[in-house]
Amino acid sequence: MKISMIGTGSFGTSLAMVLDENGHDVLMYGRNDDTVHEINQEHSNKNYLKDIKLNETIKATNDLEVAVAHGEMLVLAVPVKAMRTMARTINVILTEQNKKVLICHVAKGLELGTHKRVSEVLQEELSENNYTDIAVLSGPSHAEEVSLMLPTTVSTASVNESGRKIVQDAFINKHFRVYENKDLIGVEVGGALKNIIAIAIGILDGLGFGDNTKSAVITRGLHEIARLGTKMGADPLTFMGLTGVGDLIVTAMSEHSRNFRCGKMLASGQSLDDIIENMGMVVEGVNTTKAAYELSQQFDIDMPITNVLYLYLFEELSEEEAFYSLMMRDKTSETDGLIALMKNRIDSE
Incomplete structure (x- = not known):
């Protein structure tokens, strides 16, 4: 499966490692040119995961259009305060590309002012024609431990059973166990x-x-x-x-x-x-x-x-x-x- 990780922070990077280990074609998107270059050339992300080496198969880009075009699933690993703007921008790109994707976010917070959950923000900003489902992946999962492949167990939830099953199948492996949950x-x-x-x-x-x-x-x-x-x-x-x-x-x-x-x-x-x-x-x-x-x-x-x-x-x-x-x-x-x-x-x- 082609998966784009939107965000190059610690958790996004550790999850990219999980997906890459599972054989998916992972492309990371980040705004910082130095971080993108480091991921591509040095295969590391030392600002967030100091001593971790990334597989050379994990690639990065600073072009959001390229990242959106790549992914059958977009994993949004950006802060809550940036989620609405990011979703709005992605929606424009998806419309231009006439593309429909599965959206999965990993943010943990409520939007300031509106008090909305992240999936509600995404539903407001994404056209229904541009996504198959909106899911969340969440649970007790420090990025530092995920990147070291220490046993970790999380849950995924979405409105549609098919969406959360795809997320579950994409991430689950011998050290990263994923349960599905109906309660988004x-x-x-x-x-x-x-x-x-x-x-x-x-x-x-x-x-x-x-x-x-x-x-x-x-x-x-x-x-x-x-x-x-x-x-x-x-x-x-x-x-x-x-x-x-x-x-x-x-x-x-x-x-x-x-x-x-x-x-x-x-x-x-x-x-x-x-x-x-x-x-x-x-x-x-x-x-x-x-x-x-x-x-x-x-x-x-x-x-x-x-x-x-x-x-x-x-x-x-x-x-x-x-x-x-x-x-x-x-x-x-x-x-x-x-x-x-x-x-x-x-x-x-």
Whole structure:
């Protein structure tokens, strides 16, 4: 299969390696001429995957028209904030080329302002005549480990069964296992909202809090993800899977996670603007925190961790005030969250 990887960041590069290993004809697209040259001539991408050697069969181009013309499937590995513009441009090219492709995105976030999931953004910008399906590939998958071919398991979801089966078949191999999932909303929401909790855990780690505290925030954070996700139309059971608790654990507990690292840097006294400027990669959890906070207000959903993090990031709430507001909330029941949502889901069947 001819597949174009739109984006030359760490995750896009690691996924290109998976696809190449599976025998697909992979062409990467990137805007940076130096990165494209490095991939083609040196067979590396050291800005993102320092010590990884790429197969010579992986090629790159800085011409988006060439990349779109090449691919039967386009894998969009660009940040959420760039997704709408990229989709709009690709749509024009597909129309000019009179071409229909399968679209798969790997972004994890909500669009700022509209609060839309990435597949919704793509549906708005792509003409129905230009794509067969829009899928997402998501789950606990650090690019660094994928590139080292360490065992990784993810999920793919789409509206149409045929689309997600093609994505599953394209990516699955002995070290990269792909499950299919019917719940497109849940898979996208879980992948987006876990970044919020990862920033919070990074802050706690940087401030010296222990495993007890971090475990509590991860667990209660999962409840918040499920509350909002279910309100948005997701199946609550999805959040007990790879794109829920699985992705939450890997993102909130690893130095590989840029969201976790962002939290640690904040705890050390660095400003959010400086962190974003110096990170070198997009910290999706920052914008997603704002979007989720606004959605919690819109839907009148109790999301205390998200709300406190929003105030900490954007309203200068102190660490002491944030900790006090979480620990001294009104008494409630543990089952007023994910467990209750799951029970209601099971009872309704």
